[in-house]
Amino acid sequence: MSRDERNQERREESWDTGEDRVGEQDDYRVVGKNERRVDALKLALGRGTYTDDLALEGTLHLKLLWSPHAHAHIVSIDTSAAERVPGVVLILHHGNVPRIPYTTAGQGHPEPSPYDQFVFPRKVRFVGDRVACVAAETERAAARAVQLIDVEYELLEPVFDPRRAIEPGAPVIHDEPEAAGLPDYDKKRNIAAQMNVTHGDIDAELDRADLVLERSYEVPYQHHACLEPHVALTWLDEDHRLVVRVATQVPFHSRRILARILRIPLRRIRVVKPRIGGGFGAKQEILLEDLPALVTLRTGRPARLMLSRSEEIVSSRTRHPQLLRWKSAVTKEGRILAQELDVLANTGAYGAHALTVQTCTAGKTLPLYRANAYRFLMKTVYTNLPVAGAFRGYGGPQGFVALECHMDELAEKLGIDPLEFRRMNVIGPGHDNALAQALGEGKEGPPQKIRSCEVLECIERGQEAIGWDRRASLDRSGVVKRGIGMSCLMHGSGIPGVDMGSARVKLNEDGSFNLHVGATDIGTGSDTILSQIAAETLCVALDKVVIYSSDTDHTPFDTGAYASSTTFISGMAVKKSCLGVVRQLIEAAAEMWRSRGEPVSTDELWVEQGNVRRPEGSPLSFSDICLSTFYTHDQHQIMDHGSHMSFECPPPFSADFAEVEVDTETGAVRVLKYVAAVDCGVAIHPASAEGQTEGGAGMSMGYALSEHFVFDDTGRVLNDTFRDYKQFTALDMPHFETILIRSFEPAGPFGAKSVSEIPTDGPGPTIANAVANAIGIRFRELPLTPEKIRRAWIDHRTNVEELVK
Amino acid sequence: MKIELRVNDRDVSWDCEPHEFLTEVLRRNGLTGTKRGCESGDCGACAVMLDGREAPSCIVLAAQAAGHEITTIESIGSFEAPHAIQEAFVDRTAIQCGYCTPGMVIAAKALIDRNPAPSEREVRRHLAGHVCRCTGHVKPVAAVLEAARGMEGES
Ligand code: FES
């Protein structure tokens, strides 16, 4: 038996039996190697074609009129002056488009988000809500016409504070009769989603604890800042079908939702995802393609809409701000007995992902440490502020700020080293995820048992890399003080029982393969990773795989690029399709040999480096087999397809460490070094896994220190440009060390788990803990701006001086 | 109005409106490698070289570019012969979505042309005006340093 054959068999088994096979990744030829990413060169050359890089003759350009008021009825819209602007072709508003309730959340059907939006509302609900849309021959004409639309508003009292929004007598934001949600939806109280889950006897555990600690935390709005703004181009093809070329993470959800709100048959729509300039959840939303689609359907002409950066910041989607209360019960030896999390989340004017982001806040955090009992209370509340939605991390970055700051606070109270305290309580292989069932995707979820888990190794290696032992002896005598902090993290891989991906593979005459996947590469590298999985399974070099992804006409279905699912779910679909092709290749080869009077049994055959081999005699190349099956003998196309859904959701784990410098005179924090030790199973493309880690952590360093929305008292965002909305730049980024810790996840393709979201969970708490270590002040509210730190330092000093007196 | 300028080593005469910015006009003439991320000079996605120096084309009026020499990403390297900077971005996996990449490559070229052996600090400072939401800047900085080292060896 050749090595490859044995591999092949073992590979087949590994997804059939789910047996653990640690260490076998050394046998892989393509998986686990830093291959050239399949799209890298064209992108380096500037030849990638993004949505807006296609120009069509006769395209109409769209511009929107956005609400200047946080809460108001639209009494009337007068478009007559706007219509007289030369070049204006069509103006859409609530008076001339159908009123169909829907959610922009690009989730599986039926979406667990409330149907509380219309293409155009009659009542605007935040500064930046849609009012009208002009289609004109040029962008400039459209922009001029927008300014000439005369709207009469009847102003309503707005509500900006989520605590106030649920008080009796607060203005009701969704009073329209059509708005509907899951059974707990309570629009009269501005509640878009709520949940109340208890596991175990929490009150008894609180009673017998030596220490009960309760603390509140607050996290802000965050802008996704995909460098490519939302953009869509639509046209009618020669068959009079609507083609939608859109920067999306969810082409299939986009097609389904568009068919409903445009009231045309789904089969008349083709959604194409070209190259995407980043998504991060912002593009898991049917945010704008409805408008050019409507214009194209009404005028027969191509139509294009691209948001400006300021529109992108204000009117696309954001990370849910949350108020979190964390309560825990521990023994004096440091064993956690019970954990309780109470979340009040602000979804802004509409409830996209209102339930599920918040269930993930609990689902990713609460189970990380073993306890006898858990409680999770949650309300997601409407306010007259920008709309929240899916955002890389999906509730995790918020929840881990509370959990991991809380863990440090507990450790301090107990007098235990925070690292040791985590090590004592963290879950490990064989443990159940106690809350998995209660926190499903809008329904009961499948039970989860942890299999691959190297979190202790992550802690160990991260600790060495940062030099945790220096923590007590760092220099804190001067104005600039140093500190080290850490956190432990877990995330998920796909939505169990919900996410499904599929693939199709076919053989070509030169022994190459076309791989068609519904999966959506938005910059993560999934086209490369899925090609690697195919190449590994087919035993060919990576350049023999030609991938084409996400086109609702030409690729099979995939739920989309979200929930850290692509490698884990779509990767397995690719593997299954390729295994089918391997079987067919072997059968075809056997048939060819039989026809030449050299009978062989298929059991004796195996594939190796682009050939089907037999124990004796020359092999048959894939190319020869294809030529034969196309043109001469037993004619057929060798191809197969596969789908994959998983009831398992194996969590990746991470231990993050940061060393910071805090200038007590200016309040500025500089991150000197950041270490992320990540267990993502087998990394299919290690450099991409590192890249995900660095990029995910980078965006959350901004979340920790500088990114937030500044509002005036009318609810308008004041920092709506890249100049005023501060992200981490190349100068701010610390020395970064990613340590990939190998484990083997039996449910994933070649042992892989996810890696894309977990890095966003870490920097918030890790940096807050490092700052607390540096200056002895605990911050429970992000971002840690210089103003906040300086003010706290002055108060702290005054208190210390008073104590000394 | 008509403007005469030199783009990627070719003299061109292009139509434009007086209010139009260079990004717009380049893209309309097929040079779509130059991207738009903010249109306010704050992200670097639209960077081109104007007389050999990096410039954000979204805040340069097309009319201002008349008589000048513009280099866009399209003339830096080809599929057959990528520029050393592009090679380094590919080899270092410094490209994720790639939307920032043309601007970064232009920036790196403008830097290395004037300073063939930049320090890490200098590279970071030079790229600081370039937003990249995907990579956390770690690998792009490494790629530019590697490219500079490699090019020094060549010359
Ligand atoms: S688009 Fe020119 S700097 Fe951002």
Ligand code: FES
């Ligand atoms: S690679 Fe996506 S913005 Fe840089």
